[in-house]
Amino acid sequence: MTDTPNSHRPLPRSSLAIAAFSTIVEWYDFTLYLYFATVLARVFFGPGEASLLVTLGGFAVAYLMRPIGAIFFGHIGDRIGRRHMLLLSVALMTAAMLATALLPTHAQIGAAAGWLLFLLRCIMGFSVGGEYTGVVAYLLEGAPTAKRGLIASLASAASEIGALLAVAISALTVALLDEASLQSWGWRIPFLFGAALAGTVWIARSRMEESPEFHRQKAAGSVPDRPLLHSLTNHRAGIGRAFAISALGSITYYVGITYVPAFLTSAGSLSEKVSLTLSTAAAVVVILVTPFVGALSDRVGRKPVLAGLSLANMLLPITMFSLMASGSHGNALAGALVLAALAGGVSAVGAVATAEQFPGEGRVTGLALGATGATAIFGGLTPFLAQYLVQQTGFAIAPGVMIAAVSLAVLPLFLTMRETAPNISRPKKI
Template sequence: MTAATMHEPQGRHQTRIAAASGWIGSALEYYDFFIYATAASLVFPQIFFPSTNPTVAIVASLATYGVGYVARPIGAFVLGHLGDTHGRKNVLLVCLFLMGLSTMAVGLLPTYAQVGVWAPILLVVLRLIQGFAVAGEISGASSMILEHAPFGRRGYFASYTLQGVQAGQILAAAVFLPLSYGLSNEAFVGWGWRIPFLLSVVVLFAGYIIRREVDETPAFTEERGQGGVPKAPVIEALTNHWPDMLRVVCMSLMNVVPVVATIFGAAYAVQPAYGVGMDRTIYLWIPVIGNIVAIIVIPFVGNLSDRIGRRTPMIAGSLAAGLLTFVYLYAISIKNVPLAFIISILMWGVVYQGYNAVFPSFYPELFPTRARVSGMAIAQNVGTMLTALLPALFATVAPPGSANVPMTVGALAFGITAIASIACWSARETSRIHLKDLGEPGAQSVDKIEYDRLRQQSIASPA
């Protein structure tokens, strides 16, 4: 065993297990979360929100997608506290069970035709539980992987959290494809959409088996062993680290890009009221291909952030993705399927990953071990909550019959990505090449326990 291996947190083996657990757990949990997003665009307007006004049905259905994000800040407070006081592993198991059970229940719901107004009410309740559950997933998984990762490789290993999320989105879109191909429209709307939700029982058991194998992180274990676990990590984060929490809120507005690509874009392309009339099956392939490319790109960008820093790829990716939203929506408006595929790959699969692959390491590095999950979870989920309200906003300001939907929605999306970029520029760099700065006054992102451990790793494995 080399000196470098001896100083790695529980060795290379546990690092790989943590990364695999974070990847698979995030993939399974976000499969649950995003099958709802797909169904909300494709079928929920017809079966849960029937209306003589199709615009009202579309807006109502997309609003229930946003409801899940409204619950996320509440979940972030509770699950962030649990993650910082009882451990990263425990909070991830709680998230998994809540998500799996609530998603399976959506597949059992009666429709509006069967129970009237109770159908959308029950749908909203289950979506709130989903939002509560997913609030601790990325912050918990990112913190777990980050705290197991060796010195100078945090960006690379933490990026696997988001690679898992992208894989979950692929599964969410891909599971609808054979149903869309094999079923008539009546059968798909009548019962076929329920199958992906009921398959969550498999997701639940598979995720539990995988996540129970990973050890608690050494940083949390050392903190707890020295009596450093705070009684109120949420208060500590809000009191001592609110500037970085505000930055994370603003940076998390970058979620506008997947909102445009998968939620509003799907409604714009498929819903008859907009008049585009793109085939539902063809459109389902767009996020699948984009996410496949993203899975390939993410670890390379994560590794790049270990070499050149976190902020540069995040800012470049944010601004470029914002500009491409104009072209993407324009391609849909003219029903140019090849162009829509190409822009989807560029916007979502490549340039957006400059942000997406890096924030799982950048966000938790902004906070100390004792308040890491709380600080990241609360701030990130407030930001994503705001962007989740955008599909309904887009459908309101650019409703069916609007003259220039791509320009209106594209301008809003680019403005939001500019805000995220400014927030990122204002944050301090946290990557490996700036480790020397972590011991300086004012650099509070790493506490003494974690700093000493990283310094030992840097001595054993110098840059």
């Protein structure tokens, strides 16, 4: 899709930096929940193998709130402005994380504790729906044209910094506290930190400039009155392509990275401390890989990078999960690092490729329908499904098979889709 030249007036670096690195909060919270899943299972649902499955199930159901929140916040972003959307979403996230840190436990009020946690996860999922899509749209619209891939990929890199913070604080909390202290009050520490982090991001975002693309729409009188209807009427093909790109990005990230600690603890027979330490190394790999892949997509195009990563994800994850299940620390590290590199690459190019499926008008709502819809299914549900399949079948490679299946399904689309990188030459029509 092509926007007018005026919509590509670069934003100040300060606004782009605030937008890119504010995704730390969103991914800190959701990654924290998965990395801390075994601890939260005992705190809110009591002992027993079923508690972990219920905890992951709560994550999956709450994740279904993301598309609803994305449509709500997408309407604000497309009608009122990207900046207003990003301020409101992070304010709601701050309140939800603080409330989570103050919840009573299963030992204090019984089953009601689990229901309260579930309610707050739904609120969190709703608010997060407006985060990543809004940030990616803002970065795409404010970046220099030739550096869209690199700039948009910074949101993915920053997201992993949030994940790194989550795993580091989780690992530190688990390492420093005994089991009794952890279940009594220690589990609250990471959520209190997250609430403070979110509040800081709100303050920083209040200084951001509005997207130049939204200013263009206001000047031209082209701001859609009903963004949802506008997107469904005009951008159905773009929504489908964004869904496919995000399906691969979501399953590689949520099964290939954030589910891995729970997998290593249960199927890999490693301690929570070791599993979280390995995940820290995986997060560093994603941070290093992401800007490289984003810049590569600026140079050679989104299409070949997406196709290459899809092929790699068809071949490697099954072997990696088999390695991690062996119980060997070395094999677990190798598997986790390879999976992290694959997921980081897809996230980097996927950020800009999904946003480029839409023109400026209705872009955030289009992303909400396509990208966030895919994330709800292939992100929120897949850790639960992966754990269920491993427990029911005894096959440690089941999560890898899931990734390979999605990669195979989306590869034909990647091979035939139109290149969207603006600086890549295209064959001239005859």
